[in-house]
Amino acid sequence: MSGTFEGMPAFPKAAHEAVGNQTLRGNLRHATHTIRAKRAKAVAEVSDWAVLREAGKRIKDHTLRHLDQYLEQLEESVTAAGGTVHWAADADEANRIVARLVKETGESEVVKVKSMATQEIGLNEALEAEGIRAYETDLAELIVQLGKDRPSHILVPAIHRNRGEIRDIFEREMSEWGRPAPEGLTDTPAELAEAARLHLREKFLRAKVGISGANFMVAETGTLVVVESEGNGRMCLTLPETLISVVGIEKIVPTWRDLEVFLQTLPRSSTAERMNPYTSMWTGTTDGDGPQNFHLVLLDNGRTDTLADEVGRQALRCIRCSACLNVCPVYERAGGHAYGSVYPGPIGAILSPQLRGTASEIDASLPYASSLCGACYEVCPVAIDIPEVLVHLRERVVEGGQVVREGNKVVLQPAKGHAAERAAMRAARWAFTHPGALRTGQRLASRTRRLHPRTLPGPGKAWSGSRDLPAVPAEPFRDWWQRTNGGKGGAK
Amino acid sequence: MLGRVRRALADVPHDETPYEEAVPREYLREHGERSVEETVDLLAENLADYRAVVHRCTSGELAAQIGRLLTARGSKTVLVPPGADAQWLAGTDAERVPDRAESTPHELDQVDSVVTGCAVAVAETGTIVLDGSPDQGRRRITLVPDHHICVVRVPEQVVSSVPQALERLDPARPLTWISGPSATSDIELDRVEGVHGPRTLEVVLVSDQPSADVNS
Amino acid sequence: MRVALFLTCVNDTLYPDTGRAVVKLLTRLGVEVDFPMAQTCCGQAHYNTGYRHETEPLARHFSDVFADYEAIVTPSGSCGAMVRELYPRMGERARAEGRGDALAATLERVVPKTYELTEFLVDVLGVTDVGACYPHRVTYHPTCHGLRSLGLGDRPRRLLQAVKGLELVELPGAEECCGFGGTFALKNSDVSAAMGADKVRNAESTGAEVLCAADNSCLMHIGGTMTRLDSGMRPVHIAEILASTEEEPAA
Numbered sequence: 029m030s031g032t033f034e035g036m037p038a039f040p041k042a043a044h045e046a047v048g049n050q051t052l053r054g055n056l057r058h059a060t061h062t063i064r065a066k067r068a069k070a071v072a073e074v075s076d077w078a079v080l081r082e083a084g085k086r087i088k089d090h091t092l093r094h095l096d097q098y099l100e101q102l103e104e105s106v107t108a109a110g111g112t113v114h115w116a117a118d119a120d121e122a123n124r125i126v127a128r129l130v131k132e133t134g135e136s137e138v139v140k141v142k143s144m145a146t147q148e149i150g151l152n153e154a155l156e157a158e159g160i161r162a163y164e165t166d167l168a169e170l171i172v173q174l175g176k177d178r179p180s181h182i183l184v185p186a187i188h189r190n191r192g193e194i195r196d197i198f199e200r201e202m203s204e205w206g207r208p209a210p211e212g213l214t215d216t217p218a219e220l221a222e223a224a225r226l227h228l229r230e231k232f233l234r235a236k237v238g239i240s241g242a243n244f245m246v247a248e249t250g251t252l253v254v255v256e257s258e259g260n261g262r263m264c265l266t267l268p269e270t271l272i273s274v275v276g277i278e279k280i281v282p283t284w285r286d287l288e289v290f291l292q293t294l295p296r297s298s299t300a301e302r303m304n305p306y307t308s309m310w311t312g313t314t315d316g317d318g319p320q321n322f323h324l325v326l327l328d329n330g331r332t333d334t335l336a337d338e339v340g341r342q343a344l345r346c347i348r349c350s351a352c353l354n355v356c357p358v359y360e361r362a363g364g365h366a367y368g369s370v371y372p373g374p375i376g377a378i379l380s381p382q383l384r385g386t387a388s389e390i391d392a393s394l395p396y397a398s399s400l401c402g403a404c405y406e407v408c409p410v411a412i413d414i415p416e417v418l419v420h421l422r423e424r425v426v427e428g429g430q431v432v433r434e435g436n437k438v439v440l441q442p443a444k445g446h447a448a449e450r451a452a453m454r455a456a457r458w459a460f461t462h463p464g465a466l467r468t469g470q471r472l473a474s475r476t477r478r479l480h481p482r483t484l485p486g487p488g489k490a491w492s493g494s495r496d497l498p499a500v501p502a503e504p505f506r507d508w509w510q511r512t513n514g515g516k517g518g519a520k
Numbered sequence: 521m522l523g524r525v526r527r528a529l530a531d532v533p534h535d536e537t538p539y540e541e542a543v544p545r546e547y548l549r550e551h552g553e554r555s556v557e558e559t560v561d562l563l564a565e566n567l568a569d570y571r572a573v574v575h576r577c578t579s580g581e582l583a584a585q586i587g588r589l590l591t592a593r594g595s596k597t598v599l600v601p602p603g604a605d606a607q608w609l610a611g612t613d614a615e616r617v618p619d620r621a622e623s624t625p626h627e628l629d630q631v632d633s634v635v636t637g638c639a640v641a642v643a644e645t646g647t648i649v650l651d652g653s654p655d656q657g658r659r660r661i662t663l664v665p666d667h668h669i670c671v672v673r674v675p676e677q678v679v680s681s682v683p684q685a686l687e688r689l690d691p692a693r694p695l696t697w698i699s700g701p702s703a704t705s706d707i708e709l710d711r712v713e714g715v716h717g718p719r720t721l722e723v724v725l726v727s728d729q730p731s732a733d734v735n736s
Numbered sequence: 737m738r739v740a741l742f743l744t745c746v747n748d749t750l751y752p753d754t755g756r757a758v759v760k761l762l763t764r765l766g767v768e769v770d771f772p773m774a775q776t777c778c779g780q781a782h783y784n785t786g787y788r789h790e791t792e793p794l795a796r797h798f799s800d801v802f803a804d805y806e807a808i809v810t811p812s813g814s815c816g817a818m819v820r821e822l823y824p825r826m827g828e829r830a831r832a833e834g835r836g837d838a839l840a841a842t843l844e845r846v847v848p849k850t851y852e853l854t855e856f857l858v859d860v861l862g863v864t865d866v867g868a869c870y871p872h873r874v875t876y877h878p879t880c881h882g883l884r885s886l887g888l889g890d891r892p893r894r895l896l897q898a899v900k901g902l903e904l905v906e907l908p909g910a911e912e913c914c915g916f917g918g919t920f921a922l923k924n925s926d927v928s929a930a931m932g933a934d935k936v937r938n939a940e941s942t943g944a945e946v947l948c949a950a951d952n953s954c955l956m957h958i959g960g961t962m963t964r965l966d967s968g969m970r971p972v973h974i975a976e977i978l979a980s981t982e983e984e985p986a987a
Binding site: 055058059060061063074075079082083086089090093094095097099100109115116132156165166167168171183184186187190191194217218220221222224225227228229232233234243246249251257258259260262263266267277282283284285286289292293299301303304305306307308309310311312316317318328332333335336338341355394418432435437 | 521522523524525526527528529531532536539542545547548551566570581598621624625626629642644645646647652657658659660663664676682683686691692693694695696697698699700701702703704705706707708709710711712713714715716717718
């Protein structure tokens, strides 16, 4: 399997294979159902959850609506605290900056904290091309890296793997990257965690360059925040001499005080804990403690294009908790890889087509990868109305219209693949605004009902391949209503 | 990039509600009403719930308590930050290792235990926060050794909630929030303790009164 | 009270029994029901598939047909949610696009007085015991738009619990979507079918004879899956259960 998502097929095709993979279905079902119940319990402990959720939403909305101002403030405060700020308009620019910064240290290897932003820009591959080896240190990222696999979940990128598969990957691959797996490794989670500890320890202790993302950046103070569990984050943020953090521009909050909201809502929404084991906060550099060189790379890569869409910009409120993935019935069955992006699940279905545009087959299909059941919106700790944005992006696909791509206004044409559907929708609209025509159609269906097959050929197979068709009644309701005078005329 | 941001926000009116009014702060400063003693009890309960080992003693008993913990662990070497109370290690024979600026991570990896104070502890979440003060040292010393003993002065260092903790902290300092020993949820989304950070976290709640009174 | 039945295009064409049940039930409760013959479709499928501009004429037509009634009652959670939640949003979008307040003003005439059936019974008529009798073991599936958009809460369950002879059994994973989702069922048929099969298996595990819901679109999908999987269960709309009496039991 390739380590990137390039050339992915449309969602339904990728999901088709996942639905048939019983191991994958079992792994995802087990993991998502475990965390769902725990999250509900952790959230129920907090009596003011709804108020915290609203506050989180408002803080993020306010920040996004004044992002220019907060970005400038952040640059000033980080610089004043001893950090250096870099601006990257896209993935290539960010990768070039990071590669240059690493080369300037004279090092050829880096340790990495799990970071969605660096996954998004394909940093590891870019560094590899420059002769720099990046070691993933988060357990799940390690499993993905060792398995030459792709991430399938925001929080737990190896969620598609069960303990037996993880054991096999460790036993087979660890020796290629450093310390081999211990002899006789079993599949108990504690032993697997121990194997990861031993394998990565030597890398942490000798590391000179660390690369991270950040969960939050405080404009007022220049503080960055990384929320984690294992301690690999602390290792990467503390032991190296140089720290490079690549962070999306939407991760800003205005003030220190704003953290009081998100440090309550994020852990409970993501790992269903009152608090995650470790949270690191640093402001520039500190003499004698931690990296003495700190670089912050602020990443756009489609975010300002997303910001330009008044309906779609709410996707930038996301704090990457992954609660929406865990509760999504489509994600549970299709798996994360089908979404063709490092951002899978409901949030991915609204982020990817905005960050990357809707030109590719996969991105044009993502807005439809949802039954619009609304469970994602219900659990979202910053109240992103994901169904609303999905429908908005469907409109962009089928009707086209003006959008912003790479900072320029462009007018999209309606997607070609939807021509037949568009014609059918127009015809239906015509019939529905001409009740007489609708009635003629209903009657025709009723009169020919004995001739209707139970399964359909062609596109109708999408329904009848797995479900029987409903029987058409002898007469539509409106005929009965008229014939019996609203049921008063005698007929039952 | 700032130009792109400004163009994207062309719809935002100039006279929009300012930050102070845009964010409702009606959420609670703490959850539930508790006495000081109950808050300390809740801290102990939540620390233990995430597998930290909690001990209680008076300041007079602290040296002996730390000594017992190091003996029970079998620690031969112990590191304390430069500003630690000299009394902390009065009850142990373990070799005292100083943290020198030039100490390498490999050297730290050879140390059996580390004893530090903390800046604040959060009862509702079972969290201790370190801020690099002299009794806590630089961040790496509580990270590389596998056994961390953290001394919390109760009740004065204990707050109920996350909002109260942030009020007490200085963002200019490097901060580490610790809730239980290192853990992961990466295998089947189930929590397992013990990965890269210290696998054993012991928290000693120290009060000036006899512990029986603390519990009353 | 002069109440209009907004039956929905799906029910009108495929499930006239549900329409007859609503008429029978409301008439029994003393409500005068009218069925405006000019009614067609609320436009939900158009809107949710991305054809907002094709939906606007349908919404205006809906408003023209129903605006003069005191209340509009529909036996469909999703069509009810379309009018109540999404019509105002369409009005807002038109305004944001510089097309003025006309659409919003037109739709405002119908939005606040549109009720899903169980909402109308419990909130407007103030009844939970509707005098029904249905001696069967039933499990209830709360459909997504009724549950999460309209916030029907326990209204349907309270109505069912008051039905004579009815044994209501808990559906495991009740709040999980059945996988219908309108055009989702066609565009992502594999995932949709997998969700449907899981829903049917959960329903079968209850030992109930009947799976009840307040939306025939979802029941069409669940029922079609039931017969394909040779399940012994039947899908039944809640209106048909509530209309059923000892004298005139449901078919």
